[in-house]
Amino acid sequence: MREIEYREALREAVIEEMDRDPKVFLVGEDIGVYGGAFRVYKGLLDKYGPDRVVNTPISEIAIIGAGIGAALTGYRPISEIMFIDFATLAMDQIVNQAAKIRYMTGDSLNVPLVIRTQGGAGRGVAAQHSQSLEAWFYHVPGLKVVMPATPYDAKGLLKTAVREDNPVMFIEQKMIYLNKGEVPEEEYLIPFGKADIKKEGSDVTIFAYSAMVFEALKAAEQLEKEGISCEVFDPRTLVPLDEEALIESVKKTSRLVVVSEACQRGSIASDISAKVTDAAFEWLDAPIKVVAGLNTPIPYNSTLEKASTPDKKDIIDAVKGLL
Amino acid sequence: MSKLKKQEKISMLRTLLTIRKFEEKTIQLYQTAKIWGYLHPYLGQEAVAVGSCAAIEKDDYIVSTHRGHGHCIAKGGDLNKMMAELLGKSTGYCKGRGGSMHIADTELGILGANGIVGGGIPISVGAGFSCKFDKKGRVTICYFGDGASNNGVFHESLNMASIFKLPIIYICENNLYGISMCSKDSVACKNIGDRASAYAMPGYVIDGSDPEEVYKTVSGAVEHARKGNGPSLIEAQAYRFTGHHPNDPAEYREKQEVEYHKTEKDPVHNYSKKLADEKIIGSEELEAMEKEIQKMVDSSVEFAEKSPEPELDKFLEEVKNI
Structure with a gap:
């Protein structure tokens, strides 16, 4: 089977889902020409244009808010937080809003939002760019938490995340973006809750x-x-x-x-x-x-x-x- | 922007009265502990919700606040479902899970009230993207208070809304107090509406006790947004007749100030009088309207009281899937 990088697997998942569903769009910092801090979205601005690859100012709260508001009104956004450390800036939107809206409105609204981010140490970027904050989100009822290790899992789980009707924290790790692994050419999904x-x-x-x-x-x-x-x-x-x-x-x-x-x-x-x-x-x-x-x-x-x-x-x- | 027709004026008066009577009833129910938790009455600010919702269509969106009953009613919310929610019943808008601060109605484009001051402002950005992408000419109204305008979310959201020219009308209801903090002490500039210039969007400062002035200004901002020209910021100066909640004696306010607003700037009284002076509504007609609304509010209480509580067994099942 062919082998591709973890970040390429993520990109393939995004492309397949954006091609399948016109309601899927991307929003985040430096995701335009730059292609994202880890180049996961390389080439996507050219392919989909600025309405589906929304390159934002440094505004983590508004990036998540944009995702929530669009999700409430029929879209399936993927909001990107460049480092999980920066998610702390947007905690109200993630914890008080995204995680709770469906429940506290009696299921009348739902938030099909994926928050892609990455964490972890190993790159010499010190205390504000290396944290593993997954427990913060794991602790909050209303959020799914996904942390794939291999390119195969990354692709299959990201596709599932996009189709999920509740908010998903999709947490990658900065040291494994270039890892290669087997990923089939044909489409597949990996269900949540399956080890x-x-x-x-x-x-x-x-x-x-x-x-x-x-x-x-x-x-x-x-x-x-x-x-x-x-x-x-x-x-x-x-x-x-x-x-x-x-x-x-x-x-x-x-x-x-x-x-x-x-x-x-x-x-x-x-x-x-x-x-x-x-x-x-x-x-x-x-x-x-x-x-x-x-x-x-x-x-x-x-x-x-x-x-x-x-x-x-x-x-x-x-x-x-x-x- | 169309001029208000007679029937539209009567309809605005009806909604003003509905909010007034609904809120008076909720305070009674709060004082008898049928409504518990927090309750933030909209008394005194009715004209902002009424004038602004009259300027948009059913499929436009609104994002509301902790003081949100008025917005919900003005956008067409169901009184029975609202009252049932306030009483924590399973027939309520949120099945009794949310209470006063979380009422939402997708059919009516009500994207939820919010328990976090400023929490809805970033969400309006997303609704704005949605309106822009859909290309159906929809707009989003985002309500917030003077207190929220000092929060960081205001800056991020208005900046982003402006650079992407999102069709959003930001309506700041300046009721002079964020709980006890007076906006004269909390806002660095003279008017909150002046902050629009920092985001290169039109800014307005208007009398929020006059539903027609609100209607006129919001209609202009809606037209601006529908044409693809982006967001506007409207500071509607209003006044909260009660304290922050019914148990707040509001000792931080001067009696004179409260009296002035209640006697001179009561939106319901003033608009009733205006329509009477303009011979749009007669005193008998007004009385009949008030009675009918009172009956509707009373029957919402009856509906809520008769409604079943949420089932505990069902709750314990539901939590397994969260």
């Missing part, structure tokens, strides 16, 4: 999402050589979460390591640990281990930056600690 076992195994389940899937796979590969069989479980969507599949995997392995680039305090990883403890305590042969980022603003210096987020070695140590 993917990235590697099967029998001794320990490693729960990882977004870029951490690759650290988990590297750890699993090395552990395999040492005779330890790990199952790498990628939820792909955090809301909705495929709890059933996770419990199944834990029942099989009886051990769980939860990995998260985000710092542990108040994290999704901690919540996953609580959920599994609650639902599958009797199946566990060891305590659940959370491997998460340090509770720190992400530092600039690359040695310090590397030390603030988990890597293969941290995961290997955690797995071995359970056996």
Whole structure:
């Protein structure tokens, strides 16, 4: 099968959905000639024109508001927030408006809005451009949270996000845009709430999402050589979460390591640990281990930056600690 | 812009009275704890909603505020569904989930009231894009208060609306107070309408107690927008007859100021008198109209009181899918 980059997979999803549905349009900063900060929208202004590729001033609140208002009136916008760190500027629109409108108006309005953004460390861009803020959105009822790791998942999930009738936080990771992976030529969609076992195994389940899937796979590969069989479980969507599949995997392995680039305090990883403890305590042969980022603003210096987020070695140590 | 016909003037008076009587009733119900939570009466500001909604069509959009009952009624909202919502009933506009600050009606282009001051202003930008893309000549009216005009969302939204020439009419209802903060102390420039010049759009400062002045100004702004010339900002100076909510004694206001507005600038009283003076409506006709409206408001309360509460079992099912 052909291999394409993560960002190319996203672009293909956008093109297919824009061609399929004239109500889909893009709104965000530097998405015109520039093609977006990570070039996901390269060439789209030429292809679709300025009414469908709306290049805005630096106005995060109005970018989300534009998405909400258009979504309320029959469109399916994709609002782009260049860095998830900047979503903090638009939190009222995301949390008080987009997430709640459908519920609080008694289903009379809905908000088919995709908010594409990216987060994560690894690029030396320090504390205000490297955060993993997915837990903020995971915490708010009314938002879907999607965090694909591979080009295949990115494409299939973005297409589903565009067709979803509720607001979706579609969170990418800045270090994996150039990763290549197999993506079929023919059209496909990936449903929300369906996890993917990235590697099967029998001794320990490693729960990882977004870029951490690759650290988990590297750890699993090395552990395999040492005779330890790990199952790498990628939820792909955090809301909705495929709890059933996770419990199944834990029942099989009886051990769980939860990995998260985000710092542990108040994290999704901690919540996953609580959920599994609650639902599958009797199946566990060891305590659940959370491997998460340090509770720190992400530092600039690359040695310090590397030390603030988990890597293969941290995961290997955690797995071995359970056996 | 067409001149108001006799029937249109009577219709505006009817809507003014409907809002007035509806709001008087909601205050009574609040005081007897049938309505709970927050209630922000529109008393005193009726002419802004009435004059502006008379200037647009059914398929145009409005984006409303926490003080939004008047906008909803003026855009054609159903009194029964509104009252049922205020009483938290399953037959309400929001099935009892939203209450006073979240009423919306897609059929009527009411894109929702809002509990966050300024929260609707960015949403109007999106509705404006929608109107522009659809090319059907639709417009969006965005209501907000003097308080919201000091919020950052105002700047981002008006700037964006202007650069994309979106067909939006920004109506700032300056009722002089953001809760207790007087706009004379909170707004750096003389008039909020003057802020339009920063966004290269027409700005107006008008008497918001006169429905015909509101109608005239908004009609002009609507025409400007429908022609593709972009947004306008209208500061409609009005006054809140009650405190921020019915339990607010509003001690931050001078008695004289309140009296002046209630006696000299009451939009309902003044417009009734104007139409009587112009011999458009007779005293008997007016009395009959008032009675009929009162009956309608009373029957909305009856409808709401008889309506069932939301079902708890259903709620517990619904939350599983959120």
